[in-house]
Amino acid sequence: MGAALDRLLGWLDLGGIAVFAASGALVASRKRLDPVGFVLVAAITGFGGGTVRDLLLGRTPVFWLAAPELVGLCAAVGLAGYFAAHLIESRFRALLWADAAGLALYAVVGAEIALAAGADPWAAVLLGTVTATFGGILRDVVCQELPLILRREIYATAAAAGAAGFVALRLGLPALPREAAFAAGIALGFAIRGAAIRHGWSLPPYRARAGRDYPDAR
């Protein structure tokens, strides 16, 4: 990878961290956490996807251990959320959109890094999807919220589509500038997820037609 692409990847990573950190702060506001809790959940959400990606690929020490400016970014976003989240009219709606932006960014960044590491196209799409979704999963699991990914909306689908579009352009049209492939993949993922939020799109959920389900054994 050239230096320019590295810089571009760095900015995309930064953007993904910032919007996921903001989504973490919004969940922290729902949980009425203290300022430190805001910073911690912002950091877990902002760093979660990229950390899982780096661990799966063996890229250690993970990126944020060498990037104090990213630590500062997460802390600043977390504190901004603590002092300003009440100014937002609908925190759940803001969370959905911040999460959607992070999802689209990380799906493409994760797929690119997987491709660069020599992964198969299918695996790159899966890795992009997993890394795009794990920041939010960690955020929701730690905060004991029902993961956004399990709500009946097009979610992982959007991440997979963005990653797949990006991978298809990179491998199918190698003459296309990388920046264009990045932009197209991000736009595709964000458009699908955004349309799903605006119009309530969803894939048909599973419907039991026969069969006994779980006992409520808790």
Added chain:
Amino acid sequence: MGAALDRLLGWLDLGGIAVFAASGALVASRKRLDPVGFVLVAAITGFGGGTVRDLLLGRTPVFWLAAPELVGLCAAVGLAGYFAAHLIESRFRALLWADAAGLALYAVVGAEIALAAGADPWAAVLLGTVTATFGGILRDVVCQELPLILRREIYATAAAAGAAGFVALRLGLPALPREAAFAAGIALGFAIRGAAIRHGWSLPPYRARAGRDYPDAR
């Protein structure tokens, strides 16, 4: 390890992935997820244990990033679950048995890989147990189900017994063919877990006789 053993390990891994993926699809049916949710939960469950094992041992990039056929297997099992889970009379019972098969397979595979990495026998048994149980733990945590491992049944015990039996045979009877040790360990783990399911066996749960417990502070 010879090529034949590698192949055998590969098949056992494949079997563990398939049955754990099926257990993931069954939990996805309980959660009424969409097809993509089925595939994602199937993949998290199918790859979870092996991924934790590889991360703990430092074997990265993790195995499935170089094995698109495994990605396809998880996707196929997940989609099959979406279209066919309603045909199963008792999904909870099917989940228990698929989970039991995955548990027995992964306990032995995890222990073998730990031994090959030079781990102490005790640590190999523990690693086998942890890797056999973490796919299911991740499945249940992500889906916000009460982990099977916390239900009052013999569960981790069966994984530990299978792994311990396998390790004992490998180290105590080095003349025994490895395939026999594999088979014995898997059979032992599956027999104990299966008997616990059929007969409702359990170890005595902890009973408070004195002492104040948690406040319900939630």
Added chain:
Amino acid sequence: MGAALDRLLGWLDLGGIAVFAASGALVASRKRLDPVGFVLVAAITGFGGGTVRDLLLGRTPVFWLAAPELVGLCAAVGLAGYFAAHLIESRFRALLWADAAGLALYAVVGAEIALAAGADPWAAVLLGTVTATFGGILRDVVCQELPLILRREIYATAAAAGAAGFVALRLGLPALPREAAFAAGIALGFAIRGAAIRHGWSLPPYRARAGRDYPDAR
């Protein structure tokens, strides 16, 4: 690092494992688990923070795969909890204090190891905080308890303060013996967390003043 410091770090790690394992056993008693469940939750809690630390830094195989005595320690603490937790008058209070001791120990151990790995001071404080808190987070997530870290008390703050005090002493007063910096950092973290437990100290939680919150979409 000299051999003496390695030994000291080893003892601190051991202490952190033992008290976190005890906190795991106390949560297992709340969940009425069987003896194997006690051992498993004790091990997840005792090894969790150090395992996350090692994975983030790329120190694999993780430490406990080469340390069967630590496996034995966790098993012994878990079984002791199974047979003796009912003798403790207030298990929740005991859990708070065991967790506080683990928090203080691991914050400093994690920060030291991050410094030794060349991390930036800010990152070392964050890594100390994350590793001090992740054993407890894993314990609570696996057991489906509301994480202690989300209760409205000074928690991560204490870990961050202990780690920051330690890092400040190590870098600001290099002439100070390392043992003194360890002791000061541990004492600072434990004093803050302990005072918060005794006096009910907390940082002001976030209060919504405007804005619609989440729908209860579960």
